[in-house]
Amino acid sequence: xxxxxxxxxxxxxxxxxxxxxxxxxxxxxxxxxxxxxxxxxxxxxxxxxxxxxxxxxxxxxxxxxxxxxxxxxxxxxxxxxxxxxxxxxxxxxxxxxxxxxxxxxxxxxxxxxxxxxxxxxxxxxxxxxxxxxxxxxxxxxxxxxxxxxxxxxxxxxxxxxxxxxxxxxxxxxxxxxxxxxxxxxxxxxxxxxxxxxxxxxxxxxxxxxxxxxxxxxxxxxxxxxxxxxxxxxxxxxxxxxxxxxxxxxxxxxxxxxxxxxxxxxxxxxxxxxxxxxxxxxxxxxxxxxxxxxxxxxxxxxxxxxxxxxxxxxxxxxxxxxxxxxxxxxxxxxxxxxxxxxxxxxxxxxxxxxxxxxxxxxxxxxxxxxxxxxxxxxxxxxxxxxxxxxxxxxxxxxxxxxxxxxxxxxxxxxxxxxxxxxxxxxxxxxxxxxxxxxxxxxxxxxxxxxxxxxxxxxxx
Ligand code: MG
Numbered sequence: 001x002x003x004x005x006x007x008x009x010x011x012x013x014x015x016x017x018x019x020x021x022x023x024x025x026x027x028x029x030x031x032x033x034x035x036x037x038x039x040x041x042x043x044x045x046x047x048x049x050x051x052x053x054x055x056x057x058x059x060x061x062x063x064x065x066x067x068x069x070x071x072x073x074x075x076x077x078x079x080x081x082x083x084x085x086x087x088x089x090x091x092x093x094x095x096x097x098x099x100x101x102x103x104x105x106x107x108x109x110x111x112x113x114x115x116x117x118x119x120x121x122x123x124x125x126x127x128x129x130x131x132x133x134x135x136x137x138x139x140x141x142x143x144x145x146x147x148x149x150x151x152x153x154x155x156x157x158x159x160x161x162x163x164x165x166x167x168x169x170x171x172x173x174x175x176x177x178x179x180x181x182x183x184x185x186x187x188x189x190x191x192x193x194x195x196x197x198x199x200x201x202x203x204x205x206x207x208x209x210x211x212x213x214x215x216x217x218x219x220x221x222x223x224x225x226x227x228x229x230x231x232x233x234x235x236x237x238x239x240x241x242x243x244x245x246x247x248x249x250x251x252x253x254x255x256x257x258x259x260x261x262x263x264x265x266x267x268x269x270x271x272x273x274x275x276x277x278x279x280x281x282x283x284x285x286x287x288x289x290x291x292x293x294x295x296x297x298x299x300x301x302x303x304x305x306x307x308x309x310x311x312x313x314x315x316x317x318x319x320x321x322x323x324x325x326x327x328x329x330x331x332x333x334x335x336x337x338x339x340x341x342x343x344x345x346x347x348x349x350x351x352x353x354x355x356x357x358x359x360x361x362x363x364x365x366x367x368x369x370x371x372x373x374x375x376x377x378x379x380x381x382x383x384x385x386x387x388x389x390x391x392x393x394x395x396x397x398x399x400x401x402x403x404x405x406x407x408x409x410x411x412x413x414x415x416x417x418x419x420x421x422x423x424x425x426x427x428x429x430x431x432x433x434x435x436x437x438x439x440x441x442x443x444x445x446x447x448x449x450x451x452x453x454x455x456x457x458x459x
Pocket of ligand 1: 012051259
């Protein structure tokens with residue numbers, strides 16, 4: 001079989017209940033609904049973390065965050081501008097795997113795996129990069145603080161990168177999604193004759209939300225709905241472009257989100273409990289749609305457990321290349337789930353890590369909570385019957401609890417559990433550079449579009 005093109009779209013903080021095809025009645029998402037109708041909707045798809053940087057590192061490397069040193073970032077839950085840590089070049093990203101298989105590779109959008117040289121997309125197998133190296137609330141913005149503890153001066157101007165250079169500072173965020181999709185289309189046209197890998201990582205729906213008038217006018221759900229509908233429009237553009245290039249049957253498109261919604265200001269994880277930053281289902285279970293006409297049957301849905309970590313081995317298998325044999329990779333090839341209605345999940349257990357704490361484990365329909373925010377807890381939910389995690393059945397299922405606890409013990413030996421002081425036996429260090437420096441510094445004479453963003457929302 002020829003190597004398929006791969007387009008991976010990742011949203012920022014888009015919740016499980018934010019798309020029409022996942023039950024939203026607030027947001028109009030006709031293109032994504034069509035994509036689901038023409039492909040496969042995953043109903044039990046997990047990111048490996050409920051927050052950005054570890055989720056993205058796991059997606060790229062196919063590993064649980066603690067495996068690659070991404071459980072925390074010098075004690076912080078995500079990366080902040082000019083930290084001296086990031087994804088080391090010794091890690092093998094999906095872009096590097098596909099690049100080695102002959103693919104042309106392009107990333108557009110939010111990276112958030114380190115902003116120092118050797119941590120950037122162009123150090124990780126992407127031929128080219130255009131986007132924000134971290135979150136869109138990490139620039140100069142009213143009410144800015146540098147760290148969660150506060151008292152430092154504000155962040156440096158928000159950089160927009162072209163490859164590894166700063167192209168603009170404090171860009172107009174409302175126009176950025178249009179620029180992203182234009183760059184994506186340019187790449188598809190340029191590389192139409194050979195296998196390509198496009199990773200498009202939207203800045204939406206992370207706060208602050210600057211949306212274009214057209215979407216603010218058309219949505220019934222305020223700026224949040226406008227951002228969701230802008231994402232949907234970019235999906236329409238991509239679907240149109242792939243069809244126009246005659247590449248529908250040679251192109252796998254996967255659409256997902258890096259973590260759950262904050263569930264404020266119009267966002268929804270319904271019918272799941274919890275929000276971004278938690279290991280309730282709403283923090284970590286996300287929408288995922290896969291479309292490949294002629295290969296993936298139309299209009300399917302699956303409730304088999306699959307994870308973002310599975311994409312690397314799946315893409316590698318489709319490209320016909322081996323994964324590196326010198327390291328543990330947690331993801332599994334889910335080609336069978338994509339192509340075969342009767343296939344089952346390759347995962348006996350899914351682990352819910354928040355930072356370096358193992359907070360829960362799922363096997364089949366059962367989910368055992370072990371800790372929450374650093375404190376021990378023990379609750380068992382039957383996700384098959386109780387998707388909202390409201391009815392704790394721990395006392396009724398001692399055999400299930402014992403089985404899941406044994407899985408948790410295995411996981412702790414391998415990946416560690418900081419809350420219990422357990423160091424993992426099979427973990428690799430985060431990348432470090434000496435003397436990190438910010439990509440930008442504020443200069444009052446610079447011609448910024450906006451020297452300070454005027455929305456105070458963040459998160
Ligand atoms: Mg996020």
